[in-house]
Amino acid sequence: MTREIGVGVIGMGWMGETHSRSYRQVLERFADADFAPRLVVCSDNVESRAREAQRRLGFERFTTDWHEVLSDPNVEVVNITVPNGLHLEIVRAAAAAGKHILCEKPVGRDPQETALAEQAARQAGVQTFVGYNYRWVPMVQYAKQLIDEGRLGRLTHYRSRFFACYASNPYGLLSWRFQIEHGLGILGDLGSHAIDLAHLIAGPMKKVIGNKETFIRQRPLPKGGGTHFSVGGPDDPTGDVTNEDYCGILVSFENGVQGTIEMCRVINGPKCEYTFELNGTEGALKWNFEQMNEMHVQFRSKNDAEDGFIRIVSGPAHPFHHYFNPGPGIGLGYDDLKTIEAYQFLKSVAEGQQGQPGFEEALAVANVQRSVQRSWESERWEAVTSTRVD
Ligand SMILES: NC(=O)c1ccc[n+]([C@@H]2O[C@H](COP(=O)([O-])OP(=O)(O)OC[C@H]3O[C@@H](n4cnc5c(N)ncnc54)[C@H](O)[C@@H]3O)[C@@H](O)[C@H]2O)c1
Structure with a gap:
């Protein structure tokens, strides 16, 4: 018999709607x-x-009133898609109510809060999941498969960029995203995705050195009701942007891979250019979210004349693709990644097995973010250390 899982969604903005559509799509x-x-x-x-x-x-x-979601006996899982500054309070209350939790990234407004959220869920024994949706791209999953099979040899280099233009309009409103009291800037926002994917593809990080910049220092004040993409005008009263627009990180991974990760929310040119390039002793691969259904791979050839990158296109031979389309080259979109995420989360709840990525993976991201923050202060390499709270 089909097991029913009651879902409560808190926060019905962009992500709340997207997650709700995804649950509907699972079956x-x-x-x-x-x-x-x-x-x-x-x-x-x-x-x-x-x-x-x-x-x-x-x-x-x-x-x-979100408390009513948690007190509803028909709700088994709680989906948290509110601004980052509310995540910890709701996670704690949901964990105390014994609900399983899917929380959007970043789980806490800063690394310390993510550690506290992880502690609350662990101690309550509830299952967790995190909205690191870029993991679910068939090409990304296939990249992981190639790495695990040793097809790229020993990994040596990793370079990643998450360059988005979502805030490049200087009249984009001073929403919660730009205020430090609501959390980190780009390091918490797109940086959470970038660090999580670096973990999946290249492995845990040993040490980091980072820098940051805020390019647009004032923005129009919201008049109420605005969301992520709302825009004001040149005559509106303005307020200060108090967190970072840009972050660059030089990374040394535990397995010896050397790399860079850059992220920006106010860059002109790229729209949502989320890329990684990975090199190993036997091959290499390149992926860019703007063309998420394709990937360039190179396997070192004995024939120098034909050695080089080839382009492969997503199809049923790659993980998850066949759930969406039976034909090769008939690609997936962003919402499909969220559908895979919802499926993986509910599957883990139905099976009673903690899935990945959960709060443990979010804690690993927070550990790196905390080390980057330390490096902003010290202007030196900082070891990646644990922020776990016991
Ligand atoms: N995984 C991704 O690709 C991705 C993309 C965008 C946003 N996010 C994350 O999703 C979360 C939400 O972002 P968004 O873009 O949907 O923001 P948003 O501003 O569009 O939506 C937030 C919603 O929460 C509501 N809200 C605020 N306070 C509330 C409260 N006390 N009770 C109930 N609802 C409340 C707001 O009214 C709004 O509707 C953030 O954590 C963000 O980082 C993830």
Whole structure:
């Protein structure tokens, strides 16, 4: 019999809607799922958003008080898609209520809060999952497969960029994303993805040295109700941006790989250029999210005349692709990554097995972020050390 899993979603902005659509898609896409999400309740402190989300996305009810999501006996898993500054409080309350948790990244507004969230979930014995959705790209999963099979030999170099233009308009509103009291800037935001993927592809990090810059130092104040992409005008009153737009990190990995990771939210040119390049003693690969359904790979050839990168295109031969399309080259989109994420989370809950990426992987990201922060202060290499709270 299909096992029903009651879902409560807290925060019905961009990600809350995306996650809700993903739960709805799980059964349609994953014919082998022997569990079914039940969309019990959605919550947003802006009543119109909560009501509208209930109507369009098929929840049984809505509430403007997130505590009601946690006290609902029909809710087994809680999906946290509110601004970062609220994550820890809700994680703690959800863990205390015995609910399994999917939390968007970054789990805490800073590394210390992520460590406290990990502690709360671990001590309560609830399962966790994190919105590191770029892991689920079929080409990324295939890259991981090639690495694990040793097809690239011993890994030597890793270079990654997450260059987005989402805040390059100087009139983009001074939302929670730009205020240090709500959390780190780009290091917490896109940096969480970039560090998690570096862990998946190149392994744990040994030491880091980082720098940061804020290029747009003032932004128009929000008039209320704005979200991620809302824009003001030149005559609006402004406030200070108090966290970083850019972060660059030089990395030495535990396995000897040497690399760089850069991230920026105000760059012109790239739109969402999330890339990594990996080199090993037997080959190399390059991937870019802007063309997420393809990857360039090189396997060292005995024939120098034909040695070089080849382009491979996502198809049913690659992980997860066949759940979406039976044909090669008929690619997936961003929302499909979230559907795979929702499936993996619910599967881990149905099986009673902690899945990956959970809060343990988020803690590993936080350890690196904390070391980068230390390096901003010391202007030296900093060892990656644990922030775990026992
Ligand atoms: N994985 C990804 O690719 C990705 C992409 C974007 C955002 N995110 C993460 O998702 C989270 C949400 O980001 P977003 O872009 O959806 O933000 P958003 O501003 O669009 O949405 C946040 C929502 O939370 C609601 N909210 C605020 N306080 C609340 C409260 N007390 N109770 C209930 N609802 C409340 C807001 O009204 C809003 O609707 C953040 O942690 C962000 O870092 C992840």
